[in-house]
Amino acid sequence: MPLATLRRATRETVSGLPREFWWLWTSTLVNRLGAFVATFMALYLTLDRGYSASYAGLVASLHGLGGVVSSIGAGVMTDRLGRRPTLLVAQSATAASVALLGFMHHPVAIAAVAFLVGMASNASRPAVQAMMADIVRPEDRIRAFSLNYWAINLGFAVSSMGAGFIAEYSYLAGFLIEAGMTAVCAVVVFLKLPESRPGTEKATATTDDVRLGTVLRDGRFMSVVGLSFLVAVIFQQGSIGLPVAMGEAGFTPADYGLAIALNGVLIVALQIPVTRFIQDRDPQRLLVVSSLLAGYGFGLTAFAGSVGLFALTVCVWTLGEMINAPTQTGLVVRLSPAHGRGRYQGMYTLSWSVAALVAPLMSGFVIDRFGAEWLWGLCAVVGTVAAVGYAALMRHLSAATAAETAVTEKSEESEKFEKSAATEVSPA
Template sequence: MSVASLRRAARESVSGLPPAFWWLWTSTLINRLGAFVATFMALYLTLDRGYSASYAGLVASLHGLGGVVSSIGAGIMTDRVGRRPTLVIAQTSTAFAVALLGFMTDPVAIAGVAFLVGMASNASRPAVQAMMADIVKPEDRVRAFSLNYWAINMGFAVSSMTAGFIAQYSYLAGFLGEATLTLVCAVVVFLKLPESRPQRSAVERAAEPEIGMGTVLRDGRFMGVVGLSFLISLIFQQGYVGLPVAMGTDGFSSSDFGLAIAVNGVLIVAVQIPLTRYLQHRDPRRLLILSSLLAGYGFGLTAFAGSVAVYALTICVWTVAEIVNAPTQTGLIVRLSPLHGRGRYQGVYTMSWSVAALVAPLMSGYVIDHFGAQWLWGACAVLGTVAAGGYWALMRGLPPQAPAAPAAAAAAAPVASKPAAAPAGAPVEGCAGSVA
């Protein structure tokens, strides 16, 4: 592909999206530039504090448990109160909790505050995904999710390389840096993002039943996707809980891990946009099957790694799985979610990742301590194979994507055309600004 073709592909990938999307994208980028806790918590506890891999796994699991607790509540809050206030509350709370965590020295206190950090940080996810679905047209959503994922990993690539070296001198500086940038995210959301929650008309309320948690849990195909999402997340979590501990056990430093894992973000930054146009027009079933196999066997290859270069090579394999899986699966979740229940559906979907964040550290810590890291990587290969089979079975007969509903179009149009004219932080015409 020529340079001109790459430029044209990049230009077409970023054109036509509403200004509100780009403010949300900016907030995501700032947040990931400060990522520290999720990446370096295991190394902080094992190398700096001297705790065992099992204790590090316990703390990471409590962080995940906090996310499980907040997922459903944040999803309901996103539907009832609105996307914007949920984001502001979640991000502000995260900033203060992360800063507090950096000053904790007692093991019980560290575990308790890690639980609070997990609750606060995870609460923003249903609101972000629901707002993105609100403001972007259906045919552009996979592209928008790809660009948002690109921002996540561009920030992650930068933060991994810098935070790895910061950690060698002061872990506290890393905690305070993440807290500051998360607070900046809350300010961006408060000042620049209007509320996007679609408002139900009286006719819609009369014609359609209210969507509650029972509606979500009875949706068989959606819950099947949630279950498969859990398996995929269980695999990907090992890049941040199992991999750093395994590398530390092999004698590698925090900066070695930082350089190796930065390959993940750099590769996504390099190829996500060129692949965006390809992904949005392909069969999601095939893409999800392929990504599941690449994730499982990419981590499986880690059993043969003995140097930073080989670790980086295995990271390249499962990174390709991330590039394919993330926008495809997020787009599928939005496709299966009703307009006025997006927050609840996204909350349950987010919970699958939170439960995986709870289980994965316990799994990795126990397996590494009692059997060795090679067994952990073999288990990842098995899970990837099971997930691929699940996607093959579950997505047979998936109906084609329906065109945008009039209500969705009415909700998205003002965001696309008027955000610059609206006062900072003011609700956009046609979107609800009060509690339903």
């Protein structure tokens, strides 16, 4: 792609978004630049503290369980207290708990604080997504979510490289740096982001009508949550099943690092042009294609016998990830009522948190009992099921939307006719 064309594409992708979005985007980027705990927790516990691999796995599970617990609570807070207060509480609590974790030595204390870190760090997600939906126009949301996803991966890629050098010097320094960066995010939110909850006075009354039971009874939305869970279980295998399978096949950690590094590199390099390609495309087709790319990308891993072939499979499912993330997030916003976005986003976040708990158990069981080839075959099956589910859901959703539009147009025409008739019979 010529440089001038690339510049024009980038300018068109980032233009037209409100200033508040860019402050939120900056907060996301700074947060991910400081990521340390999730990346190096296992190494910290086994190499620095001398604990067993099973204990490290327990702590990782408790960290994930904290995210599951906070998903729903943070969604309710986002609707009741507002987006901005929830972000401030979540990021302040994350900064404090991460700093505290660096000073813990007793195994029970480490596990308990890791649970708190998981709760606090995951609590900001529903608020971020709801605020983004509030401040960005509907036609720009896919672009905005894609840019936010790009910031997450750019920050993670940079932090992963930097954290490796920091860990060689001091793991405690890594914890304190992450705590400091998260505190900076809280300051950005406090100084630059106004509350975005629509119609604060009206929202208080309307929000009472949108309860967790309302979300659970919303069949269309819960179908999206279920399909999101299936896709999330597949993508989790990049950091769970793939390193185990490559290790059993005789490849080194460096080989795995080389292959998986392509995931972050491709997202950072291609997310913006991919966004331009998908922003006006049919979401049904995008979700179906992304599910198949994810499922069969991991499915092809069964035939990989070299680092190059493993890297090729990473390229396939990474493309599915780049298409799925912004499209699915846009669908979630589309199905969420404005005054209940926090609860809806919390339930959507829950699907990924539960997947983070289920995926390690599933991959370990399948690899131990049947072999890695069965895991990759299962990924292909799950991807196919998700693709069929999205196709059916979006078909019904399109039909329902068309019916709702027709009813709205008919109502508007009737209202215009009544006004016209009233004008004709009114005295001069």
